Amino acid sequence: MAGNGNENADGDFSFSAAAARDALPRITTEKGAKSADVCHDDTAPRVNFQTIDELHCLQKKRSAPTTPLKEGGGVVMGTSGPTTPSSGETMLQSVSASLASLTRETGPKLIRGDPTSAAKVAHVPHTPTSVPAADVSDSGLKFTHILHNLSPAELYEQAIKYEKGSFVTSTGALATLSGAKTGRSPKDKRVVKDETTASELWWGKGSPNIEMDEQTFLVNRERAVDYLNSLDKVFVNDQYLNWDPENSIKVRIVSARAYHSLFMHNMCIRPTPEELENFGTPDFTIYNAGKFPCNRYTHYMTSSTSIDINLGRREMVILGTQYAGEMKKGLFGVMHYLMPKRKILSLHSGCNMGKEGDVALFFGLSGTGKTTLSTDHNRYLIGDDEHCWSDAGVSNIEGGCYAKCIDLSREKEPDIWNAIKFGTVLENVVFDEHTREVDYNDKSVTENTRAAYPIEYIPNSKIPCVGPHPKNVILLACDAFGVLPPISKLDLAQTMYHFISGYTALVAGTEEGVKEPRATFSACFGAAFIMLHPTKYAAMLAEKMQAQGATGWLVNTGWSGGSYGAGSRIKLAYTRKIIDAIHSGSLLNATYHKTEIFGLEIPNEVEGVPSEILEPMNAWEDKEAYKDTLLKLAGLFRNNFETFTSHKIGDDGKLTEEILAAGPNF
Numbered sequence: 001m002a003g004n005g006n007e008n009a010d011g012d013f014s015f016s017a018a019a020a021r022d023a024l025p026r027i028t029t030e031k032g033a034k035s036a037d038v039c040h041d042d043t044a045p046r047v048n049f050q051t052i053d054e055l056h057c058l059q060k061k062r063s064a065p066t067t068p069l070k071e072g073g074g075v076v077m078g079t080s081g082p083t084t085p086s087s088g089e090t091m092l093q094s095v096s097a098s099l100a101s102l103t104r105e106t107g108p109k110l111i112r113g114d115p116t117s118a119a120k121v122a123h124v125p126h127t128p129t130s131v132p133a134a135d136v137s138d139s140g141l142k143f144t145h146i147l148h149n150l151s152p153a154e155l156y157e158q159a160i161k162y163e164k165g166s167f168v169t170s171t172g173a174l175a176t177l178s179g180a181k182t183g184r185s186p187k188d189k190r191v192v193k194d195e196t197t198a199s200e201l202w203w204g205k206g207s208p209n210i211e212m213d214e215q216t217f218l219v220n221r222e223r224a225v226d227y228l229n230s231l232d233k234v235f236v237n238d239q240y241l242n243w244d245p246e247n248s249i250k251v252r253i254v255s256a257r258a259y260h261s262l263f264m265h266n267m268c269i270r271p272t273p274e275e276l277e278n279f280g281t282p283d284f285t286i287y288n289a290g291k292f293p294c295n296r297y298t299h300y301m302t303s304s305t306s307i308d309i310n311l312g313r314r315e316m317v318i319l320g321t322q323y324a325g326e327m328k329k330g331l332f333g334v335m336h337y338l339m340p341k342r343k344i345l346s347l348h349s350g351c352n353m354g355k356e357g358d359v360a361l362f363f364g365l366s367g368t369g370k371t372t373l374s375t376d377h378n379r380y381l382i383g384d385d386e387h388c389w390s391d392a393g394v395s396n397i398e399g400g401c402y403a404k405c406i407d408l409s410r411e412k413e414p415d416i417w418n419a420i421k422f423g424t425v426l427e428n429v430v431f432d433e434h435t436r437e438v439d440y441n442d443k444s445v446t447e448n449t450r451a452a453y454p455i456e457y458i459p460n461s462k463i464p465c466v467g468p469h470p471k472n473v474i475l476l477a478c479d480a481f482g483v484l485p486p487i488s489k490l491d492l493a494q495t496m497y498h499f500i501s502g503y504t505a506l507v508a509g510t511e512e513g514v515k516e517p518r519a520t521f522s523a524c525f526g527a528a529f530i531m532l533h534p535t536k537y538a539a540m541l542a543e544k545m546q547a548q549g550a551t552g553w554l555v556n557t558g559w560s561g562g563s564y565g566a567g568s569r570i571k572l573a574y575t576r577k578i579i580d581a582i583h584s585g586s587l588l589n590a591t592y593h594k595t596e597i598f599g600l601e602i603p604n605e606v607e608g609v610p611s612e613i614l615e616p617m618n619a620w621e622d623k624e625a626y627k628d629t630l631l632k633l634a635g636l637f638r639n640n641f642e643t644f645t646s647h648k649i650g651d652d653g654k655l656t657e658e659i660l661a662a663g664p665n666f
């Protein structure tokens, strides 16, 4: 066709026949009706711009006052603030107070907006400080830009421009790398022991609370604050926790990475513009300086990672780990302290509700199925991981979900699959460099690949995320020994026994030659997050279950027909059928038989589940091996429970006795 010649069927234009070989062909325009369509002069009335810069300005409309100012119209916050602050200035004053060094000048000079788009702000005159000359430091002379509650789109741009390892996947999610740490570091978690917490919290053997003194906390806090203030810009999220409006708390997260800011945007409750306008002073602040290590010469530090909680100051400091889950679970710990003070039970559980308003809780340690099973196409999702149970019912603490992605499939978990889209943070996954399609089976970076998305990305999420009192309390254990039944009904004492035990057994990672399942006992199915003694939470759960007549269930989402290596993991489709039967109430009226040793009630039939797998021994070929393994597990349960035998659970001496007797008998 008209590739490079003067052939021209319509005669609209032709290349000059005289065009030199190396010169560009000259385009000849001809006058005529059609010519304007192809190569027209721009004679239409011009829109509102004279220059390219002005054209670019037209592209962005000024947004609501709570979203960041774009054209460098920043406010400078120095040691003395303006007399009648606007809401933006109030925010900057508040953030400046959060970021104040405790030993030098007061809050740093802050500017709203991105450093690259705020060049004009440099002209704003600097307010002289009243601090004595000897105390003036260079840090007191610089500005830090504040990126306050940016939108997901803005955070994507920040991440992709400035954070290595940030990419848009084929479905629009933001793939990120969390760095050297791809999971939580419970051994590096410290809690300040002061006069109050010394008596209130659970310390010592078995407790997750490793003590630190106030002074050391301040050393780490100063290290984090200095690091954050040394940056050109920091991200600040002001958000809420707990959908129960009477008991929600305001949290501020100061961080160095767009990844962290987007993660918390998704995981905490997002304020409306009005709420943000009137946010005021946060109830709790996180300083996430995870890109920067702690100083190992500092007292109590045993690695370069430290996650420090100070309940008195209502602050948390993160040094030496960029794993975003530390923030979410750190705040969960805080709720485990604050809520019981208000007679509200905090729970490491998923939660959903049926069409009839029947609520179910799903307890379980990491990887046992809270997120997978609470995300149920036939039910309303209230939340996947952290809840409160008050006199009014249940409420989700968070505004998002944090799903495991390893081996994720569209067929088995369609709702989670579809939630991985624009706005979702995808941690540590591997993808095709060209198509950006994620390979969910790839464990090259870690087995703990995760997706963090706002709860409304699940189509049948219940917003606001609250519900009535639970009817069913489902305890999930992924039993890699393969001896616990796929489903059993528990009486109250058994429910409490298993809640306090908090058992699961997973396969020990991906290391070569590891064949033995490793049993984990984690009180309240979340010992890493609780602050008080486990019996305090257990007593509250017993009281609430009793008052509401809730039924307890133990569901093994792990192995059947043999331990890991010989048997296989119970099909998710079967577990879903079991869960359906709990929800529908049909299991409540089934006929049961009791197992030896653990004394669990096993139903003879569950619709849609092969009956031969319901009794674990039937599924094992080697019956002797089954009995040995069962006894071995029973022994592990008994050893673990020894620490609790001297404790009373609530005021009910009889219940305590029953709980102690509800363990394995052999």
Ligand SMILES: Nc1ncnc2c1ncn2[C@@H]1O[C@H](COP(=O)(O)OP(=O)(O)OP(=O)(O)O)[C@@H](O)[C@H]1O
Pocket: 364, 365, 366, 367, 368, 369, 370, 371, 372, 373, 384, 385, 402, 403, 404, 405, 406, 557, 558, 569, 570, 571, 572, 573, 575
């Ligand atoms: N029978 C089963 N029941 C439940 N989950 C199963 C089953 N078989 C395989 N799985 C897989 O096990 C994993 C359960 O992980 P899930 O994210 O639900 O854990 P979680 O309890 O929410 O943990 P965390 O507290 O760490 O978020 C999923 O990857 C799921 O696909």
Ligand SMILES: O=C([O-])CC(=O)C(=O)O
Pocket: 183, 184, 325, 326, 329, 365, 366, 385, 402
């Ligand atoms: O906290 C995390 O990183 C993941 C999680 O939900 C858990 O371990 O319970």
Ligand SMILES: [Ca+2]
Pocket: 370, 371, 372, 384, 385, 402, 403, 404
């Ligand atoms: Ca989960």
Ligand SMILES: [Mn+2]
Pocket: 348, 366, 385
């Ligand atoms: Mn969890």
